Amino acid sequence: MADYETIHAGRVGTRGLAIDEGLRAHMNKVYGLMSVAMLITAGAAWAISGLAISHEPTAYQIGADTYLTNLGYSLYASPLKWVIMFLPLVMVFAFGAMINRLSAAGAQLFFYVFAAAMGLSISWIFMVFTGMSIIQTFLVTAIAFAGLSLWGYTTKRDISGWGSFLIMGVIGLIVASIINIFLASAAVMFAISAIGVLIFAGLTAYDTQNIKNTYIAHAQHGDTEWLGKAAIMGALNLYLDFINMFMFLLQLFGNRE
Template identity: 40%
Template sequence: MQTYPSVRSGTADLVRTFMARTYSWMAAGLALTAGVAYLTAQNETLAMQVMALRLPLILAQLALVFVLSMFAQRLSSAVAGMLFIGYAALTGLTFSALLFAYSPTAVITAFATTAGTFGLMSVAGFVIKKDLSAMGRFFMFAVLGLIVAMIVNLFVASSALTLGISIVGVLVFAGLTAYDTQMLRNLALSGVTGEQAERAAINGALALYLDFINMFLFILRLFGGSRD
Protein backbone atom coordinates (compact mmCIF):
# COMPACT_ATOMS: atom_id res chain seq x y z
CA MET A 1 0.00 0.00 0.00
CA GLN A 2 2.85 2.37 0.74
CA THR A 3 4.05 2.20 -2.87
CA TYR A 4 0.84 3.68 -4.26
CA PRO A 5 1.63 7.35 -3.51
CA SER A 6 5.05 7.07 -5.14
CA VAL A 7 3.54 5.38 -8.20
CA ARG A 8 0.95 8.14 -8.50
CA SER A 9 3.65 10.76 -8.01
CA GLY A 10 5.81 9.16 -10.70
CA THR A 11 2.89 9.07 -13.12
CA ALA A 12 2.04 12.70 -12.36
CA ASP A 13 5.66 13.67 -13.05
CA LEU A 14 5.58 11.85 -16.40
CA VAL A 15 2.35 13.60 -17.40
CA ARG A 16 3.63 16.99 -16.26
CA THR A 17 6.93 16.55 -18.13
CA PHE A 18 5.26 15.32 -21.31
CA MET A 19 2.64 18.08 -21.39
CA ALA A 20 5.26 20.75 -20.61
CA ARG A 21 7.37 19.49 -23.51
CA THR A 22 4.35 19.47 -25.82
CA TYR A 23 3.33 23.03 -24.95
CA SER A 24 6.95 24.19 -25.24
CA TRP A 25 7.07 22.93 -28.83
CA MET A 26 3.71 24.50 -29.57
CA ALA A 27 4.72 27.86 -28.06
CA ALA A 28 7.96 27.82 -30.05
CA GLY A 29 5.99 27.16 -33.24
CA LEU A 30 3.56 30.01 -32.55
CA ALA A 31 6.38 32.41 -31.68
CA LEU A 32 8.20 31.51 -34.91
CA THR A 33 5.03 31.95 -36.97
CA ALA A 34 4.32 35.36 -35.43
CA GLY A 35 7.93 36.48 -35.85
CA VAL A 36 8.19 35.41 -39.48
CA ALA A 37 4.80 36.97 -40.30
CA TYR A 38 5.80 40.30 -38.73
CA LEU A 39 9.24 40.46 -40.35
CA THR A 40 7.84 39.49 -43.75
CA ALA A 41 5.14 42.17 -43.54
CA GLN A 42 7.83 44.77 -42.74
CA ASN A 43 9.66 43.98 -45.98
CA GLU A 44 7.40 45.03 -48.84
CA THR A 45 9.49 43.32 -51.53
CA LEU A 46 9.54 40.03 -49.64
CA ALA A 47 5.83 40.32 -48.85
CA MET A 48 5.00 40.74 -52.56
CA GLN A 49 7.14 37.72 -53.42
CA VAL A 50 5.34 35.67 -50.78
CA MET A 51 1.98 36.74 -52.19
CA ALA A 52 3.10 35.68 -55.67
CA LEU A 53 4.14 32.27 -54.31
CA ARG A 54 1.15 31.87 -51.98
CA LEU A 55 -0.27 28.74 -53.63
CA PRO A 56 3.06 26.81 -53.71
CA LEU A 57 3.68 27.80 -50.08
CA ILE A 58 0.26 26.55 -49.01
CA LEU A 59 0.83 23.28 -50.88
CA ALA A 60 4.19 22.93 -49.11
CA GLN A 61 2.43 23.46 -45.76
CA LEU A 62 -0.10 20.74 -46.58
CA ALA A 63 2.71 18.39 -47.62
CA LEU A 64 4.56 18.92 -44.32
CA VAL A 65 1.40 18.31 -42.27
CA PHE A 66 0.72 15.16 -44.29
CA VAL A 67 4.23 13.80 -43.72
CA LEU A 68 4.15 14.60 -40.00
CA SER A 69 0.71 13.04 -39.55
CA MET A 70 1.09 9.93 -41.72
CA PHE A 71 4.66 9.03 -40.79
CA ALA A 72 4.64 10.14 -37.16
CA GLN A 73 5.76 6.73 -35.88
CA ARG A 74 8.56 6.34 -38.43
CA LEU A 75 10.24 9.72 -38.12
CA SER A 76 12.90 10.40 -35.53
CA SER A 77 12.18 13.19 -33.08
CA ALA A 78 14.93 15.29 -34.70
CA VAL A 79 13.37 15.02 -38.15
CA ALA A 80 9.85 15.57 -36.78
CA GLY A 81 11.07 18.65 -34.92
CA MET A 82 12.67 20.13 -38.04
CA LEU A 83 9.52 19.49 -40.07
CA PHE A 84 7.38 21.14 -37.41
CA ILE A 85 9.65 24.20 -37.30
CA GLY A 86 9.61 24.32 -41.10
CA TYR A 87 5.82 24.21 -41.10
CA ALA A 88 5.60 26.99 -38.51
CA ALA A 89 7.95 29.16 -40.58
CA LEU A 90 5.97 28.57 -43.79
CA THR A 91 2.77 29.44 -41.94
CA GLY A 92 4.40 32.68 -40.83
CA LEU A 93 5.14 33.56 -44.45
CA THR A 94 1.55 32.99 -45.57
CA PHE A 95 0.13 34.67 -42.45
CA SER A 96 2.03 37.86 -43.28
CA ALA A 97 -0.88 38.65 -45.63
CA LEU A 98 -3.16 38.95 -42.60
CA LEU A 99 -1.21 42.00 -41.45
CA PHE A 100 -2.17 43.72 -44.71
CA ALA A 101 -5.77 42.47 -44.77
CA TYR A 102 -6.60 43.35 -41.14
CA SER A 103 -5.71 46.19 -38.83
CA PRO A 104 -3.08 45.56 -36.12
CA THR A 105 -5.76 46.08 -33.46
CA ALA A 106 -7.96 43.39 -35.02
CA VAL A 107 -5.07 40.91 -35.22
CA ILE A 108 -3.95 41.54 -31.64
CA THR A 109 -7.51 41.33 -30.29
CA ALA A 110 -8.18 38.10 -32.20
CA PHE A 111 -4.91 36.60 -30.96
CA ALA A 112 -5.65 37.52 -27.33
CA THR A 113 -9.17 36.11 -27.61
CA THR A 114 -7.83 32.92 -29.17
CA ALA A 115 -5.17 32.54 -26.48
CA GLY A 116 -7.77 32.90 -23.73
CA THR A 117 -10.22 30.49 -25.35
CA PHE A 118 -7.48 27.98 -26.13
CA GLY A 119 -6.19 28.13 -22.57
CA LEU A 120 -9.62 27.55 -21.04
CA MET A 121 -10.47 24.67 -23.37
CA SER A 122 -7.08 23.05 -22.89
CA VAL A 123 -7.47 23.18 -19.11
CA ALA A 124 -10.97 21.74 -19.48
CA GLY A 125 -9.67 18.91 -21.62
CA PHE A 126 -6.96 18.14 -19.08
CA VAL A 127 -9.15 18.08 -15.97
CA ILE A 128 -12.48 16.80 -17.31
CA LYS A 129 -13.26 13.22 -16.28
CA LYS A 130 -15.63 12.32 -19.10
CA ASP A 131 -14.01 10.37 -21.93
CA LEU A 132 -14.02 12.54 -25.05
CA SER A 133 -12.60 9.90 -27.40
CA ALA A 134 -16.04 9.15 -28.85
CA MET A 135 -16.20 12.74 -30.10
CA GLY A 136 -13.21 12.27 -32.40
CA ARG A 137 -15.32 11.12 -35.35
CA PHE A 138 -17.79 13.98 -34.82
CA PHE A 139 -15.00 16.54 -34.96
CA MET A 140 -13.54 14.92 -38.09
CA PHE A 141 -16.87 15.23 -39.93
CA ALA A 142 -17.36 18.75 -38.57
CA VAL A 143 -14.01 19.85 -40.03
CA LEU A 144 -14.87 18.23 -43.38
CA GLY A 145 -18.21 20.04 -43.30
CA LEU A 146 -16.46 23.34 -42.67
CA ILE A 147 -14.14 22.77 -45.63
CA VAL A 148 -17.08 22.02 -47.93
CA ALA A 149 -18.96 25.09 -46.69
CA MET A 150 -15.93 27.33 -47.25
CA ILE A 151 -15.50 26.01 -50.80
CA VAL A 152 -19.18 26.67 -51.53
CA ASN A 153 -18.84 30.17 -50.08
CA LEU A 154 -16.04 30.93 -52.51
CA PHE A 155 -18.68 30.84 -55.24
CA VAL A 156 -21.74 32.31 -53.47
CA ALA A 157 -19.84 34.88 -51.34
CA SER A 158 -22.60 35.00 -48.74
CA SER A 159 -21.93 37.21 -45.71
CA ALA A 160 -24.45 35.20 -43.67
CA LEU A 161 -22.71 31.95 -44.60
CA THR A 162 -19.34 33.49 -43.77
CA LEU A 163 -20.63 34.45 -40.32
CA GLY A 164 -22.08 30.98 -39.76
CA ILE A 165 -18.87 29.27 -40.87
CA SER A 166 -16.81 31.47 -38.55
CA ILE A 167 -19.01 30.76 -35.51
CA VAL A 168 -19.06 27.01 -36.17
CA GLY A 169 -15.32 27.05 -36.85
CA VAL A 170 -14.56 28.63 -33.47
CA LEU A 171 -16.77 26.09 -31.69
CA VAL A 172 -15.29 23.11 -33.56
CA PHE A 173 -11.66 24.03 -32.92
CA ALA A 174 -12.39 24.98 -29.31
CA GLY A 175 -13.85 21.49 -28.89
CA LEU A 176 -10.87 19.96 -30.70
CA THR A 177 -8.55 21.74 -28.28
CA ALA A 178 -10.21 20.01 -25.32
CA TYR A 179 -10.29 16.69 -27.20
CA ASP A 180 -6.64 16.80 -28.27
CA THR A 181 -5.52 17.85 -24.79
CA GLN A 182 -7.29 14.89 -23.22
CA MET A 183 -5.85 12.50 -25.80
CA LEU A 184 -2.35 13.81 -25.04
CA ARG A 185 -2.92 13.47 -21.29
CA ASN A 186 -4.07 9.88 -21.80
CA LEU A 187 -1.01 9.19 -23.92
CA ALA A 188 1.22 10.52 -21.15
CA LEU A 189 -0.62 8.36 -18.62
CA SER A 190 0.20 5.30 -20.72
CA GLY A 191 3.83 5.77 -19.68
CA VAL A 192 5.39 6.91 -22.95
CA THR A 193 9.06 7.83 -22.41
CA GLY A 194 12.33 8.57 -24.18
CA GLU A 195 12.49 9.04 -27.94
CA GLN A 196 8.89 7.93 -28.31
CA ALA A 197 7.76 10.59 -25.84
CA GLU A 198 9.68 13.34 -27.63
CA ARG A 199 8.21 12.31 -30.98
CA ALA A 200 4.73 12.19 -29.46
CA ALA A 201 5.23 15.61 -27.88
CA ILE A 202 6.12 17.13 -31.26
CA ASN A 203 3.11 15.59 -32.97
CA GLY A 204 0.92 16.64 -30.06
CA ALA A 205 2.28 20.17 -30.38
CA LEU A 206 1.37 20.13 -34.07
CA ALA A 207 -2.22 19.12 -33.27
CA LEU A 208 -2.60 21.89 -30.67
CA TYR A 209 -0.86 24.38 -32.95
CA LEU A 210 -3.35 23.62 -35.72
CA ASP A 211 -6.24 23.99 -33.28
CA PHE A 212 -4.89 27.38 -32.21
CA ILE A 213 -4.21 28.90 -35.62
CA ASN A 214 -7.50 27.69 -37.10
CA MET A 215 -9.43 29.09 -34.14
CA PHE A 216 -7.47 32.33 -34.54
CA LEU A 217 -8.43 32.61 -38.22
CA PHE A 218 -12.12 32.10 -37.52
CA ILE A 219 -12.09 34.56 -34.61
CA LEU A 220 -10.25 37.10 -36.77
CA ARG A 221 -13.00 36.80 -39.40
CA LEU A 222 -15.61 37.32 -36.69
CA PHE A 223 -14.13 40.36 -34.96
CA GLY A 224 -11.64 41.76 -37.43
CA GLY A 225 -12.58 44.58 -39.74
CA SER A 226 -10.75 43.84 -42.98
CA ARG A 227 -9.06 46.68 -44.85
CA ASP A 228 -10.22 47.52 -48.36
Protein backbone atom coordinates in the same frame (compact mmCIF):
# COMPACT_ATOMS: atom_id res chain seq x y z
CA MET B 1 -0.24 -10.20 4.82
CA ALA B 2 -0.47 -6.72 6.27
CA ASP B 3 3.19 -6.07 5.48
CA TYR B 4 2.70 -7.29 1.90
CA GLU B 5 -0.31 -5.04 1.40
CA THR B 6 1.61 -2.10 2.84
CA ILE B 7 4.58 -2.71 0.52
CA HIS B 8 2.25 -3.23 -2.49
CA ALA B 9 0.35 -0.04 -1.74
CA GLY B 10 3.64 1.82 -1.39
CA ARG B 11 4.83 0.58 -4.78
CA VAL B 12 1.54 1.54 -6.43
CA GLY B 13 1.67 4.95 -4.79
CA THR B 14 5.27 5.48 -5.90
CA ARG B 15 4.46 4.45 -9.47
CA GLY B 16 1.43 6.75 -9.49
CA LEU B 17 3.55 9.64 -8.22
CA ALA B 18 6.15 8.99 -10.93
CA ILE B 19 3.44 9.01 -13.61
CA ASP B 20 2.02 12.27 -12.23
CA GLU B 21 5.44 13.91 -12.30
CA GLY B 22 6.13 12.51 -15.76
CA LEU B 23 2.75 13.76 -17.00
CA ARG B 24 3.43 17.26 -15.75
CA ALA B 25 6.82 17.25 -17.49
CA HIS B 26 5.21 15.87 -20.66
CA MET B 27 2.48 18.53 -20.71
CA ASN B 28 5.04 21.26 -20.02
CA LYS B 29 7.03 20.01 -23.01
CA VAL B 30 3.89 19.98 -25.19
CA TYR B 31 3.00 23.57 -24.27
CA GLY B 32 6.66 24.63 -24.60
CA LEU B 33 6.96 23.22 -28.11
CA MET B 34 3.65 24.81 -29.06
CA SER B 35 4.75 28.20 -27.69
CA VAL B 36 8.01 28.13 -29.66
CA ALA B 37 6.09 27.24 -32.82
CA MET B 38 3.67 30.13 -32.19
CA LEU B 39 6.59 32.55 -31.84
CA ILE B 40 8.09 31.25 -35.11
CA THR B 41 4.75 31.67 -36.89
CA ALA B 42 4.19 35.19 -35.54
CA GLY B 43 7.76 36.24 -36.37
CA ALA B 44 7.61 34.79 -39.88
CA ALA B 45 4.21 36.35 -40.63
CA TRP B 46 5.28 39.79 -39.37
CA ALA B 47 8.64 39.74 -41.14
CA ILE B 48 7.20 38.56 -44.47
CA SER B 49 4.37 41.10 -44.37
CA GLY B 50 6.94 43.83 -43.74
CA LEU B 51 8.78 42.84 -46.91
CA ALA B 52 5.61 42.35 -48.95
CA ILE B 53 3.70 45.53 -48.08
CA SER B 54 4.91 49.08 -48.62
CA HIS B 55 3.56 52.58 -48.11
CA GLU B 56 5.83 53.86 -50.87
CA PRO B 57 4.17 53.89 -54.32
CA THR B 58 4.73 50.81 -56.48
CA ALA B 59 2.95 49.37 -59.49
CA TYR B 60 0.66 47.32 -57.26
CA GLN B 61 -1.63 49.60 -55.26
CA ILE B 62 -4.07 47.83 -52.89
CA GLY B 63 -5.26 50.74 -50.74
CA ALA B 64 -5.23 54.48 -50.34
CA ASP B 65 -1.58 54.47 -49.25
CA THR B 66 -0.77 50.78 -49.31
CA TYR B 67 1.13 48.97 -52.03
CA LEU B 68 2.55 45.54 -52.71
CA THR B 69 6.25 45.13 -53.33
CA ASN B 70 7.42 42.75 -56.03
CA LEU B 71 7.68 40.06 -53.34
CA GLY B 72 4.18 40.90 -52.14
CA TYR B 73 2.78 40.58 -55.63
CA SER B 74 4.43 37.18 -56.03
CA LEU B 75 3.09 35.96 -52.67
CA TYR B 76 -0.45 37.34 -52.77
CA ALA B 77 -1.39 38.01 -56.40
CA SER B 78 0.52 35.56 -58.60
CA PRO B 79 -0.29 31.83 -59.04
CA LEU B 80 2.28 31.18 -56.28
CA LYS B 81 -0.40 32.21 -53.77
CA TRP B 82 -2.15 28.84 -54.28
CA VAL B 83 1.02 26.98 -53.34
CA ILE B 84 1.47 29.12 -50.23
CA MET B 85 -2.18 28.70 -49.28
CA PHE B 86 -2.18 24.90 -49.37
CA LEU B 87 1.43 24.28 -48.30
CA PRO B 88 0.63 23.93 -44.54
CA LEU B 89 -2.17 21.46 -45.28
CA VAL B 90 0.14 19.32 -47.41
CA MET B 91 2.84 19.46 -44.73
CA VAL B 92 0.42 18.29 -42.02
CA PHE B 93 -0.50 15.20 -44.03
CA ALA B 94 3.17 14.58 -44.84
CA PHE B 95 4.09 14.89 -41.16
CA GLY B 96 1.48 12.34 -40.18
CA ALA B 97 2.80 9.91 -42.80
CA MET B 98 6.47 10.42 -41.85
CA ILE B 99 6.29 10.63 -38.04
CA ASN B 100 7.11 6.94 -37.44
CA ARG B 101 10.23 7.17 -39.62
CA LEU B 102 11.51 10.43 -38.15
CA SER B 103 13.64 10.73 -35.04
CA ALA B 104 12.36 12.95 -32.23
CA ALA B 105 14.85 15.66 -33.26
CA GLY B 106 13.81 15.36 -36.91
CA ALA B 107 10.12 15.56 -36.00
CA GLN B 108 10.75 18.68 -33.92
CA LEU B 109 12.66 20.35 -36.76
CA PHE B 110 9.85 19.50 -39.19
CA PHE B 111 7.34 21.02 -36.75
CA TYR B 112 9.27 24.28 -36.61
CA VAL B 113 9.63 24.41 -40.40
CA PHE B 114 5.88 23.85 -40.62
CA ALA B 115 5.32 26.73 -38.18
CA ALA B 116 7.38 29.02 -40.44
CA ALA B 117 5.37 27.87 -43.48
CA MET B 118 2.17 28.66 -41.57
CA GLY B 119 3.53 32.14 -40.85
CA LEU B 120 4.08 32.63 -44.58
CA SER B 121 0.58 31.35 -45.33
CA ILE B 122 -1.19 33.73 -42.91
CA SER B 123 1.06 36.78 -43.38
CA TRP B 124 -1.69 38.37 -45.49
CA ILE B 125 -3.65 39.22 -42.31
CA PHE B 126 -1.37 42.24 -41.76
CA MET B 127 -2.52 43.54 -45.13
CA VAL B 128 -6.24 43.07 -44.40
CA PHE B 129 -6.74 43.66 -40.66
CA THR B 130 -5.57 46.43 -38.35
CA GLY B 131 -2.64 45.68 -36.07
CA MET B 132 -4.69 46.40 -32.94
CA SER B 133 -7.43 44.06 -34.13
CA ILE B 134 -4.90 41.25 -34.64
CA ILE B 135 -3.45 41.77 -31.16
CA GLN B 136 -6.88 41.88 -29.49
CA THR B 137 -8.05 38.75 -31.30
CA PHE B 138 -4.84 36.94 -30.35
CA LEU B 139 -5.34 37.79 -26.67
CA VAL B 140 -8.98 36.65 -26.75
CA THR B 141 -7.92 33.41 -28.44
CA ALA B 142 -5.15 32.85 -25.88
CA ILE B 143 -7.58 33.29 -22.97
CA ALA B 144 -10.18 31.00 -24.53
CA PHE B 145 -7.56 28.41 -25.44
CA ALA B 146 -6.12 28.37 -21.92
CA GLY B 147 -9.55 27.88 -20.36
CA LEU B 148 -10.58 25.13 -22.78
CA SER B 149 -7.26 23.29 -22.48
CA LEU B 150 -7.37 23.49 -18.68
CA TRP B 151 -10.89 22.08 -18.69
CA GLY B 152 -9.87 19.26 -21.01
CA TYR B 153 -6.95 18.42 -18.70
CA THR B 154 -8.85 18.51 -15.41
CA THR B 155 -12.33 17.26 -16.28
CA LYS B 156 -13.34 13.78 -15.11
CA ARG B 157 -15.76 13.52 -18.01
CA ASP B 158 -14.68 11.25 -20.85
CA ILE B 159 -14.89 13.33 -24.04
CA SER B 160 -13.11 10.84 -26.30
CA GLY B 161 -16.40 10.33 -28.15
CA TRP B 162 -16.17 13.87 -29.49
CA GLY B 163 -13.22 13.00 -31.70
CA SER B 164 -14.96 11.44 -34.71
CA PHE B 165 -17.61 14.19 -34.88
CA LEU B 166 -15.04 16.97 -34.58
CA ILE B 167 -12.79 15.48 -37.27
CA MET B 168 -15.79 15.16 -39.58
CA GLY B 169 -16.51 18.81 -38.86
CA VAL B 170 -12.93 19.79 -39.78
CA ILE B 171 -13.19 17.92 -43.07
CA GLY B 172 -16.46 19.70 -43.78
CA LEU B 173 -14.84 23.07 -43.02
CA ILE B 174 -11.95 22.36 -45.40
CA VAL B 175 -14.31 21.37 -48.21
CA ALA B 176 -16.60 24.36 -47.60
CA SER B 177 -13.64 26.75 -47.45
CA ILE B 178 -12.24 25.49 -50.77
CA ILE B 179 -15.64 25.84 -52.42
CA ASN B 180 -16.06 29.35 -51.03
CA ILE B 181 -12.74 30.40 -52.57
CA PHE B 182 -14.61 30.34 -55.88
CA LEU B 183 -18.02 31.46 -54.55
CA ALA B 184 -16.58 34.35 -52.50
CA SER B 185 -19.77 34.48 -50.42
CA ALA B 186 -19.62 36.64 -47.30
CA ALA B 187 -22.56 34.76 -45.76
CA VAL B 188 -20.90 31.39 -46.30
CA MET B 189 -17.63 32.74 -44.88
CA PHE B 190 -19.45 33.97 -41.78
CA ALA B 191 -21.09 30.57 -41.27
CA ILE B 192 -17.77 28.75 -41.80
CA SER B 193 -16.03 31.03 -39.28
CA ALA B 194 -18.73 30.66 -36.61
CA ILE B 195 -18.84 26.87 -36.93
CA GLY B 196 -15.04 26.75 -37.11
CA VAL B 197 -14.67 28.53 -33.76
CA LEU B 198 -16.97 25.99 -32.11
CA ILE B 199 -15.23 22.99 -33.70
CA PHE B 200 -11.72 24.07 -32.73
CA ALA B 201 -12.86 25.05 -29.25
CA GLY B 202 -14.09 21.48 -28.85
CA LEU B 203 -10.87 20.11 -30.35
CA THR B 204 -8.77 22.09 -27.88
CA ALA B 205 -10.41 20.33 -24.93
CA TYR B 206 -10.48 16.96 -26.73
CA ASP B 207 -6.83 17.07 -27.81
CA THR B 208 -5.66 18.10 -24.34
CA GLN B 209 -7.47 15.18 -22.70
CA ASN B 210 -6.23 12.82 -25.42
CA ILE B 211 -2.60 13.90 -24.86
CA LYS B 212 -3.01 13.27 -21.13
CA ASN B 213 -4.70 9.88 -21.52
CA THR B 214 -2.24 8.70 -24.16
CA TYR B 215 0.70 9.52 -21.90
CA ILE B 216 -0.80 7.70 -18.92
CA ALA B 217 -1.55 4.63 -21.05
CA HIS B 218 2.04 4.38 -22.33
CA ALA B 219 4.13 5.83 -19.49
CA GLN B 220 4.72 2.44 -17.89
CA HIS B 221 6.65 1.23 -20.96
CA GLY B 222 9.28 3.95 -20.63
CA ASP B 223 9.67 4.45 -24.38
CA THR B 224 11.44 7.82 -24.32
CA GLU B 225 11.70 8.03 -28.14
CA TRP B 226 7.96 7.49 -28.50
CA LEU B 227 7.14 9.91 -25.67
CA GLY B 228 9.30 12.57 -27.31
CA LYS B 229 7.49 12.26 -30.63
CA ALA B 230 4.13 12.03 -28.84
CA ALA B 231 4.84 15.41 -27.23
CA ILE B 232 5.59 16.91 -30.66
CA MET B 233 2.40 15.49 -32.15
CA GLY B 234 0.42 16.79 -29.17
CA ALA B 235 2.00 20.23 -29.58
CA LEU B 236 1.14 20.19 -33.29
CA ASN B 237 -2.50 19.34 -32.57
CA LEU B 238 -2.88 22.10 -29.98
CA TYR B 239 -1.00 24.55 -32.23
CA LEU B 240 -3.44 23.86 -35.07
CA ASP B 241 -6.39 24.27 -32.69
CA PHE B 242 -5.07 27.68 -31.58
CA ILE B 243 -4.18 28.96 -35.06
CA ASN B 244 -7.52 27.95 -36.56
CA MET B 245 -9.53 29.37 -33.67
CA PHE B 246 -7.56 32.62 -33.99
CA MET B 247 -8.11 32.86 -37.75
CA PHE B 248 -11.85 32.18 -37.50
CA LEU B 249 -12.28 34.71 -34.69
CA LEU B 250 -10.34 37.25 -36.74
CA GLN B 251 -12.67 36.67 -39.69
CA LEU B 252 -15.69 37.18 -37.42
CA PHE B 253 -14.60 40.15 -35.31
CA GLY B 254 -11.45 41.63 -36.87
CA ASN B 255 -11.44 45.26 -37.96
CA ARG B 256 -10.38 45.53 -41.59
CA GLU B 257 -8.02 48.13 -43.01
